[in-house]
Amino acid sequence: MGTLIEEIFSRKAGRPVQAGEILLLDVDYIMSHDNTTPLAIKAFRDIGKPIFDKNKIVLHLDHAYPAPNILAAENHRKIMDFVKEQELPYLFQQGVCHQVMIEEGFVTPGSILIGADSHSNTYGALGAFGTGLGSTEIGVAWVTGKCWFKVPETIRVELRGQTQPGVYAKDVMIHIAGLLGMDGGTYRSVEFGGEYIDKLPMHERIIFPNMSTEIGAKCGLIAADDETIRYLENETPAKGPFERIVPVNPRYERVLEIDVSALTPQVACHPDVDNVKPLAQVEGLEVQEVYVGTCTNARYEDLEIVANMLKGKKVNPHTRVIVTPASARIYKRAMKNGLIEILMDAGCTVTGTGCGACIGRHGGVLAPGERALTTMNRNFVGRMGSPLSEIYLASPATAAATALTGKITDPRGYLENI
Amino acid sequence: MSKAWTFGENMNTDEIIPGRYNITIDPLELAKNVFCEVKPEYAKNVQPGDIIVGGQNFGCGSSREHAPIAIKGSQAKCIIAPSFARIFFRNAINIGLPILECPEAVADITEGDDVDVNLATGEIVNQTTGHRFQANALPDFVLRIADAGGIVNFLKSNDIEELMK
């Protein structure tokens, strides 16, 4: 009996649990990447005990990969040596950690995943509990296989209606971030549901738990349903049967009801993710870079929207347009279906997979005074480079329209190809 | 006597310890520069057992552990705030830095007040104003981690299950 998070934790604890309780639970997978693994290795060595289960540890090189400088290269070296020393089975170097975790079948409904990355909330799209932790806790979990959690209260976001053409899940989530604010979900589980979510395909659902991090949430969850099972069975190697855990007579701390039918394209403006405006209010603002990438919006369908809008056209010659597919699997499919060629013909720079320009180390760093429109999830000051640059967040369609004009542009005038 | 040091709302991890000092994880080294931009006198004058009093959403920003490590390295006894950012909250507990949520106490305390905190009961007494406050008592497992000096030390001589006993 309870909210989705209470139901998930109750199964793991083997007894009914409620918000407020503190539990020590077994975790299914422990994720970390090139930025956070070195400190976890230090904690692990300090504890001085062996790894609990090598098959639960999943490492990624994605944040600054391939290494753009010597420091990053040393990090990678340290991690790869550790993988060899400990004979760890899972090291991935072909995409953004969260995308790869899902594609490789590590994320299944009801499972518990902890990650040394704040966007580990992403796994909630498949009805799993995913949350971000510091590196020390990752080292601790390597040794113990366990982690302590306080069962969080839940905010339910109930979404009704259907979006208009040109308006996407990203616009809806940016709108929610504006309503709840940057700390509106702190310590909370944010449960997304309602008829809008029910009809949404997985690649769009992922955006909601992914960006629940932006409102401070411990986790963002969507209950597993037919679409979840379809996705897992057809697009991942995960082995079923999959449990469909749903809320049962839940008691929510707060319910936010939103009808998405009249929503227009939204933009989260510099310098905060909750500085949200309808696109119309910032239309025409000049940008020097358009970046399509990250764990939020660089899946195949995102690239497809962009390619369809850019097909046979040229991007603005004074704008850098960078596309970073989230994973090798996505990249290959986009290549096979001609998307990469369309993007290149239009004048985009298509980079290797990974986090790319998202953290301002390589792949599209911003100069002082530059402004970027991106499909990312956060727009902290200086995130993509100079502290004097600005980041605006929007959907892939808005990014494509903006790439054509060099100014923030409403995608609804360019949808004829979609 | 435990002196209170007060800080504003949304104190982020970069204000606690700017990124350029994060090249070490030595607590004492980090403590030399803790709050260096928002309150430079803190690092010079803090005494062991002093208390940090923060605002709403203390420790927001990146998940780096350097921020709570720097505060612990300064030998502050604990942090009292109306609320903490989520990952900071966990990181603080795991490195053995006690944190208490108590908006009423924060509203009462001004910089320099003499404040007593009983970590086991959650009782906060502002000796300067004579007012008493009750924060939620810290769960036993948090006190166990704090007593051991952090979760890494705890695990050197215990199994994780012993946390919850």
Ligand code: SF4
């Ligand atoms: S793409 Fe950006 S937000 Fe996603 S994991 Fe990488 S750095 Fe983090």
